[in-house]
Amino acid sequence: MPLAHPSHTLSSEAAAEMLRAADAAAPHEACGLLLGVGLHVQTVLQTANVADDPARHFEIAPASLIAAHRAARAGGPQIIGYFHSHPNGLARPSATDRASAAGDGRVWAIVARGRITLWKDAPSGFEPLSYDTVEG
Template sequence: MLRLPAAVRTSMVAHAREGAPAEVCGVLAGTHNEQSTASAAARATNAAAAPRSRYELDPGEQLTLMRDLEANGHEVVGFYHSHPRGPPAPSDVDAHEATWVGYSYVIVSLGGDEPVVRSWRWTGERFEREAVGVQD
């Protein structure tokens, strides 16, 4: 399960809307365990060559974000990205590029009438959907 404060969910949705029609991405920080809590979402630049259909975190920027989060007492909980037109499910490209086993990969979908936020844990072989508990 991923616990997600309402403010973090709102921040990710706002980022997705601002970046559309391109995909946006970022790093989730908080407490990482079987029932992680993402207490912050740090925006990252989408460095993909085709940002309308995929995302890629720049390795240097990712390292800087992670160091900053850890310096503030947070752990990396996972990552988020948007699907401006698609469903809130990992694509084949998402699965091919995933590397953080046991971490959350949140997808913000803008493809319907209302944004949908779903989370998936990478097992090393496939994504497994995990419950998202939005907290006030």
């Protein structure tokens, strides 16, 4: 019998923070980092969206990304992936998302209309991920 893929987990606090960030940023896209350990997103770090057109694109502030990498190397939570919102769209990768993806295996969380979906940025393209929302 094949083993099931392990499900990612998302803390209820991280989910609530992404939903708040998306609401607060609208009509622009919110964005930030998913932090945690292994398959568990423990927290999110909302960052400035420094894209030229933040209503249609997102770009995580480089200083925030560098600081998070430094904190991870010093023993802090690891960067599991990224989140952003689609204020006028669907909770799935857009053509722009696919064009800017690195294929590095990180998780992308997309927030749209009160819904959060998780995607693996695989070399072959985005793959949907299942997840459970948990306390802590």
